[in-house]
Amino acid sequence: MVNLNGTVLKDAEAAVAIDNRGLNYGDAVFETMRFSARKIYFWEDHYFRLMASMRILRMEIPMNFTLEFLEEEILRTVNSFENNNAALRIKFLVWRKTGGKYTPETNDIEYVISFEKLATPFYVLSETNYEVELFKDHFITSGLLSTLKTNNRLINILGSIYAKENEYENCLLLNENKQIVEALNGNIFMVSGNTIKTPPLSEGCLNGIMRKQLIAIIKLLPDFSLEETSISPFELQKADEIFITNTIQGIVSVTKYRKKKFVNSTAKILLPKLNLKARMD
Structure with missing residues (x-):
């Protein structure tokens, strides 16, 4: 219906x-x-x-x-x-x-x-392998229109085809300055030590609802600091953890990027807090 x-x-x-x-x-x-x-x-x-x-x-x-x-x-x-x-x-x-x-x-x-x-009534964290790669054939143009959910999604479609053809679970998108913007289907967060970074809206990333919720949650956690800042592709292999967020899946942990493997310890801390926030909102 x-x-x-x-x-x-x-x-x-x-x-x-x-x-x-x-x-x-x-x-x-x-x-x-x-x-x-x-x-x-x-x-x-x-x-x-x-x-x-x-x-x-x-x-x-x-x-x-x-x-x-x-x-x-x-x-x-x-x-x-x-x-x-x-x-x-x-x-x-x-x-x-x-x-x-x-x-x-x-x-x-x-x-x-x-x-x-949907399969589950609440957000769950998958423990399956989730390998990502950069999609470099086309770039997101930073600016206000890129932050909106319009049905102009050709880059996401072509990136998804690339991921499928090369057996990746997802791809990370770049802007015209070759900075990480987001994943094909959500915003991206990168964890290094106690610092959690996510690209600012000025880089052209989607103004994601789940991004907003996670930022609010992280800012209340004394053990972590949040930075909305540009992320270079070179930083990815130095990170301890990378996760992708969207409204339907909640948090998706990346397990591998090229030769680097990642943990999901921060995602495990955030997920129950996210489920609680969703129920209490």
């Missing part, structure tokens, strides 16, 4: 025009959220990021797009699922209405809410 502009439909019944601006011009933004125990994890953060993204892209935000209204629309969509107590991955996609070429005829929007079932 999906919610298309307020109407809950079977997937096969939902349709958009072939001149949809999200399809033709990438004129769309989205939020991917985790739903568990009948609540949307970090809903307010997702909502305000979506509103900020729509404003930056000069979309007209409907008057009824309040925090409460959109939460109710998501819950109404989820309730159409027979197992609505399950853990779900929810996607809220917004695009500018059809009309115009590069110059839109209107800034009004349409939206769709969809979901799929």
